[in-house]
Amino acid sequence: MNVRMELTYKTPKGIEAEFSSNEMNIEEALLIAEDVQKTGRAKHLTFIDENARSWTIKELKKFAEGIQTEPYHVSVYFDGGFNRETRKSGLGCAVYYEQNGKTYRVRKNALVDELESNNEAEYAALDLALKELERLGVHHLPVRVIGDSQVVIHQLNGEWPCYEESLSRWADRIESRMEKLGITPDYQSVSRKENREADQLASQALKGTDIMSTIDI
Known part of the structure; x- marks a missing residue:
């Protein structure tokens, strides 16, 4: 805050x-x-x-x-990938935060098959990250939300219109979840290279490798 x-x-x-x-x-x-x-x-x-x-x-x-006993100084990296041949999507997110004087990193990915496009996968990856924030007890804080999807970042920022009904539903879901948690997002668009960690997690999900880890750094 x-x-x-x-x-x-x-x-x-x-x-x-x-x-x-x-x-x-x-x-x-x-x-x-x-x-x-x-x-x-x-x-x-x-x-x-x-x-x-x-x-x-x-x-x-x-x-x-x-x-001090709750997560703060929170940053979220997210990325999603869609395989047109298998119709499956890989979702990846990395959450960095401080708690009790230490810095932690959570890495999480998921493989899903109900999405229809890469943009949907990007939104779903951010939704996955917000679920992790809820699990960690993050609430009523500013959160840096970082991704390489200009569509997601600029639509949620209100800079780009959202004409596709499926993406509009995802945007509403994201905003509703953030409002529920009391999160004030600071959206930041970065290059794919700068989002390498989340990108790798999404790719590993598409290859069938499940990852869920928390470490102090």
Whole structure:
């Protein structure tokens, strides 16, 4: 979760001015707030989150302590492949996150046979990743969503229209799942080379190799 700070600053001569910061992560915001408070000149210091909710410094500290035991700083890589001959799809995803001061990586793939195109496979791979986020207990956080499918990234970003009914259903499913989890997605389009890990997982699924692993890195 990102927040911005709002405060009133009062000089020794009694001149007051109101300030609002740029958005930043909770850890940075608390560090700056504590530094500002040391001056003794900050008044009415509050934090505003992405949902326009207001937090006091005490409330935000308590929240920050709580999320240390839950996944945070989450990034998701996804990729899907469709084999026209076998009509099967390989789905792959890699989830990176921090928890209890450690960094973890989850790798997951799946072989499915109910899809009709490569674009559907890409959407299904992202859906697979979101199921993993739900399993991990990720909720009410910003999440980097990274893929090499420009169709999926730009359609979910609202930059491209979604005319195909099948893809529209997938987009609705993805957005509904994210809303349920309280996830704020940051969609990022990358090259296939930069998405190599998810691509390999999808290819392995098409070859019949099942993968499900979690490691700390």
